[in-house]
Amino acid sequence: MTHEIAVIPGDGIGQEVTPAAVEVLEALEIDFEFVEADAGDAVKEETGEALPQETYDLAASADATLFGAAGETAADVILPLRTAVDSFVNVRPAKAYPGIDAVRPETDLIFLRENTEGVYAGHEDRLTQDVSTLTRVVTESASERLAEFACDYVAGDDHDGFSIVHKANVMRETDGLFRDTVKSVADENGVETDQVLMDAFATRVCLDPEQFDVVVCPNLAGDVLSDLAAGLVGGLGLLPSANIGPDRALFEPVHGTAPDIAGEGIANPAATIVSAAMLLEYLGHDAESDAVHEAVEGTLEDGPRTPDLGGDASTEDMTEAIIDRL
Numbered sequence: 001m002t003h004e005i006a007v008i009p010g011d012g013i014g015q016e017v018t019p020a021a022v023e024v025l026e027a028l029e030i031d032f033e034f035v036e037a038d039a040g041d042a043v044k045e046e047t048g049e050a051l052p053q054e055t056y057d058l059a060a061s062a063d064a065t066l067f068g069a070a071g072e073t074a075a076d077v078i079l080p081l082r083t084a085v086d087s088f089v090n091v092r093p094a095k096a097y098p099g100i101d102a103v104r105p106e107t108d109l110i111f112l113r114e115n116t117e118g119v120y121a122g123h124e125d126r127l128t129q130d131v132s133t134l135t136r137v138v139t140e141s142a143s144e145r146l147a148e149f150a151c152d153y154v155a156g157d158d159h160d161g162f163s164i165v166h167k168a169n170v171m172r173e174t175d176g177l178f179r180d181t182v183k184s185v186a187d188e189n190g191v192e193t194d195q196v197l198m199d200a201f202a203t204r205v206c207l208d209p210e211q212f213d214v215v216v217c218p219n220l221a222g223d224v225l226s227d228l229a230a231g232l233v234g235g236l237g238l239l240p241s242a243n244i245g246p247d248r249a250l251f252e253p254v255h256g257t258a259p260d261i262a263g264e265g266i267a268n269p270a271a272t273i274v275s276a277a278m279l280l281e282y283l284g285h286d287a288e289s290d291a292v293h294e295a296v297e298g299t300l301e302d303g304p305r306t307p308d309l310g311g312d313a314s315t316e317d318m319t320e321a322i323i324d325r326l
């Protein structure tokens, strides 16, 4: 069976790291059909649109999408692309790698972040010169869908359970509904959970990240806390992510276009290559996914490494070293 993969490099180093990840996928014995499409600042300058309809349609029909990064138009590109794949959960691993400088080298976390609602549902108003408001949306259905995903995730990947991170002591209705719904789905599935207030979580994860494993949170909390965890493992340059929908999914590095180094051929391809490893797992190629993870880990440990990791290798050197290990 051929998998159709939409490849959307975008701007800046997206143009460098996305082809590197495609090279890694091409090195595997899997039948992929890659279809490339434009999005971001450059295509907006040409056509007036940051996300051309054909790019949206491609993401909405491909089996999976690999996205690089977009510049100033990032929000105009990535939010609709997540809608195109109907993504309800953002999976963000934050894992420290051997040989890489990390604040907390023992960190190994998976954030499962609600990806459609909360304060990012888009209901903001400017009522008067003095007052602006925001409506926070939490639904039972979205919380259930996330919780069901989390239960399958912990069962499939051999985790003991998950932590529900929330602030239901203050946001009683919205986070109360979130917490109670997620907890009851977990109970029905026999999955163990614990509950942590999001502010306390921020402190505890800095002091001792090993007390946590899989973390399930509402949209904004997941955004902020997973970036905090990124700081614990050595910055955004190594972090992958997956936006999962019911029938398709989009994979992207957490970092942006890195305008300070774009065009120099020295961007670190690891985050995008690990995102491609998540794509492999999503499509059911678990052995190949593990092999790519191991090849990246080995390369990060032994080199060659790009300058952001203290080395002097190019994107191509590092990509080739990863492919050689495969």
Ligand code: NAI
Residues within 6 Å of the ligand: 013, 017, 068, 069, 070, 071, 072, 073, 074, 078, 236, 237, 252, 254, 255, 256, 257, 258, 259, 260, 261, 266, 267, 268, 269, 271, 306, 308
């Ligand atoms: P950034 O992630 O692009 O860069 C932050 C710092 O990390 C820079 O010093 C950069 O050189 C370094 N860096 C990031 N990824 C790297 C890699 N793979 N290899 C080596 N070094 C790397 O974030 P910044 O500077 O806040 O944003 C730059 C542009 O990217 C902005 O226009 C922003 O809108 C966009 N952006 C897009 C995102 C997306 O498309 N998902 C996400 C974040 C930012």
Ligand code: MG
Residues within 6 Å of the ligand: 223, 224, 227
């Ligand atoms: Mg963020």
